[in-house]
Amino acid sequence: MTPPSARWAWDSGGRAGPAARPAGRVSRRSDERGGATVVAVACLGVLLVVGSALGVVAAMVVAHRVAQAAADLSVLAGATDLAAGGDPCGRASAVALANGAQLTACSVAGDAVTVEVEVDGPRWLGQHHALGAQARAGPAP
Numbered sequence: 001m002t003p004p005s006a007r008w009a010w011d012s013g014g015r016a017g018p019a020a021r022p023a024g025r026v027s028r029r030s031d032e033r034g035g036a037t038v039v040a041v042a043c044l045g046v047l048l049v050v051g052s053a054l055g056v057v058a059a060m061v062v063a064h065r066v067a068q069a070a071a072d073l074s075v076l077a078g079a080t081d082l083a084a085g086g087d088p089c090g091r092a093s094a095v096a097l098a099n100g101a102q103l104t105a106c107s108v109a110g111d112a113v114t115v116e117v118e119v120d121g122p123r124w125l126g127q128h129h130a131l132g133a134q135a136r137a138g139p140a141p
Contacts (some may be wrong), residue, residue, distance in 0.1 A: 052124075059122035060131065067119040067133040070101035078106065078113040079137035088113045104132065112138025 078092035089106035096103040096117045105116040116134040 070099035071133040071135040075135040
């Protein structure tokens with residue numbers, strides 16, 4: 001074990017500090033220059049990917065809410081038209097289109113109307129999915 005006097009040196013002010021390195025010995029610090037830059041760039045890359053993924057998830061949630069709102073409004077319009085003696089599926093289709101959705105299914109069973117709609121979901125990394133929703137309006141089953 002190295003004696004403490006060999007590991008520490010005192011300057012002219014009486015403060016202790018690490019001893020000077022012997023001549024010919026290279027400091028490790030000069031070999032590690034730029035290491036923090038690599039770590040920082042890697043962290044920024046990870047943050048960019050995570051942020052992009054969160055943006056896609058948020059867009060999917062918004063698209064699903066749009067689909068559900070369009071389904072709810074379409075089925076209510078269809079049920080109102082059914083009560084008035086009109087064409088409930090035609091009215092539901094028109095309301096779905098007005099709300100940015102495509103009517104994919106419509107059925108009438110007695111006084112109840114059921115619809116299914118789809119909206120385009122977000123595109124990310126070449127993937128594209130339609131998000132759907134369904135709704136029913138009428139007396140309790």
